[in-house]
Amino acid sequence: MSFSSSRSSPQAAQAAPAAIDVTNLSHSFGNRWAVRNANFTVQTGSLHGFVGPNGAGKTTSLKAICTLLAPHSGTVRVFGQDVVLHSKSVRRTIGFMPDHFSMYRRMTVYEYLDFFGAAYGLTTAQRDRVIKDVLALTDMESRRDDLISGLSRGMQQRVSLARVLVSDPDLLLLDEPASGLDPRARIELMEILRELQLMGKTIFISSHILSELAELCDSVTIIDVGRIKYSGSMQALLQKNAEHPTYILGVQGQWPDLAERLQAVPGIVSAERVEGRPEYRIAFDWSVLDTSGLLRAVLDLGVTVVSFAEERRHLNEAFMDLTEGGLR
Template sequence: MSHPMIELRRLHRFFGTTRAVNDVSFEVQRGEVFGFIGPNGAGKTTSMRILATLELPTYGDAFVDGFSCINDPDRVRRRLGFMPDYFGTYTDVNCYEYLDFFARSYGLAGRQRHQALQHTMGFTKLDELAHKPIRGLSKGMKQRLCLGRAMIHDPAVLILDEPANGLDPRARIELREMIRELAANGKSVLVSSHILTELAEMCDRVGIIERGQLLAVGTVEEIQHEQQPHREVKVRVLGGAEGARAWLVGRSDVNDVTLVGEELKFSHQGDRDSEVVLLREMILAGFRVAEFASHSQSLEDVFMAVTKGIVQ
C-alpha cells in the first residue's frame, strides 16, 4: 500500500484564542524536499513539532510513513529525524560521544552503531571534530552536528526547522547539497527557512503558510501560475517592431502590449510550450526576433504575492 511519507490531515493547533495552525493539510512523497515557508508565528514550527511527536494537535492528525503522530508516536519516531531551531546539546561531551549517545538512544548497537557513526560523521564532515568538545564548536559546526544527530538512525523522513539560520554562505551551500543528497537517497525532507532563495534551489515543492493557514502548495511554478496565470514576455525585434506590435495585438493569448524602441513587452497567457509556439510563429511571420525572454516570478515574488504580512 503506497502512502505519502508525510501527511498533515486537517491539522489544527490552538493556544488559547490563538490559532497557531488552522486546518493545514498537505502531503510529502518519498524522496521529495518540501519547503515550508511563512513569516514568524505563521505556524511552521508548531506543525513541525506535531509531526515530530512533541506536541498534540487540537484537531486533525499528522502521519509519518502512514503512522499517526498521536496514536503511534513510537513508530513515527523510529522513522523520523527532527532538527529543531535550537541546538539542544550537552556540555562535557565531545561530538563523537554526543552522536554515540543518540545512536544508542535509537537502539543502534555493535557494528551497526559504529557504521552509523562513521557514515554520519563522514556525511556531515565532522570526522576531524570527533573529539572536540561541543562547547567549542562554531554555529555552523553545531548545525552540522545537529543534522548528524537527526540522521544517525537513518530515518526515512527528516524535518529540519530553519537549518540554515545563522550560517555563512559556504555552510549554507554545503547544507543545501547535503539536503539534496539526502533526498536523492530516498529521504523525504520537510524544511523550513526564511532564506527563500535557498529553499527555491533545494525544494521540489513548497507550502506557504500564514496565520496558521496554508495559502498555497505546489512547485514554485505551479503557485506562480495559480497566482498569475500569464507570464511577462519581453521581445526585441530588429526593424518592424511596429508591425510586430500590431501582429501581437491581434492574438487572443497576448495582452497589454507596449513598445519602447525595439523592445516589446506584453503578457502572454500560456505555459512555456506555448511560448515556444509563439516564438516560432513570430519568426515564420517574418519578424527578426533578436531576443525573446519570459520573466518567471522568483519564490520571493510568489511569497510576497501570496502572503499579506499579517502576524497573529
C-alpha cells in the same frame, strides 16, 4: 554511503502512503489559535518547503508532526501512522532538527553521534559505520574528536544534521536549518539536502530563505495566521494566477514596431516592451502555440534574438500575495 534508499524509486513513492498527511490540524495556546484546520500532504521522496511569517504556526505544526505536541484536534499521519497513537514507531522513522542548537556541548562530535546512535538501538559496529558515513556526508570527519562547544555555528549545524541522520530516518523535519549560517555554509547545507533527497529521503524544511527554497523544493506549503494558504507543487505556485505562460524576449538593435507585430501573431495574447530594456514580455495561449512555435514565429519576423526565457514569479511575490502583513 550506507543509508537506506528503499523509497527512492518513483514507483515506490506512488505505492507508499504520503510521508506526511495532516488533516484538520488545530492547536491553540490559551485562546490564541496557533494552527487552525490545517490540511496538507507531503509526498514520499519529495523536498517540501514550509513557509510562513513569524508566528504563523510553522513550529507548532512541526512539533505536532514530530510527536512532541499532541494536537487539540485533527490528525497527523507519518507514513500512514497516526503520530499520537503510534508515536514510538513514528519516532523511529523521523529525524527532527529544531530551530535552535540542541547540543550536549561537553561531548565531542563523535560522542554526541555515538550517544544518539546507541539511543536508537544501533550496535557498536553499526554506529561505527553510520557515524563514519554521516561525518563524511557533512564533511566533519576532521572535527570528530572536537568538543561541540568549540565548534562554529555552521559546524554545529552540520553536527546537528549528522545527528538527525544517525538513525537513518526516512523523513527529515528541519526547522530553520539555515538560520544564522553564512552564505557558504548555507549553500553547502542545501547541497547536502539535495544529496539526501537523491538518497530517497523525504525532507520537510521550514525556512524563511525563500530564494533557496524555490530552487531546492519541489513542493511547498504556505501557512499564515495558523491557516494553510497554499499547498502544492512549487511549479504551480510560481505560475499561479498567470493565465498564460509569459516569456521574456531579448533582442539586438532597435525594433520600434515589434510589439505590434508580435501581437499580430496568432496565439500571442499580449506583447509589451519592458521599460528601459531591449526586452519584450510575451504572453501566449498554450492551446494555440507552444514555446518552440513562439520562438519560430519571432525568428520569422527577422528579429535577432539574444535571449528567450520564461518569466516566473519569484517565491517572494507568491509569499507576499498569499500572506498578510503586519504583526499578529
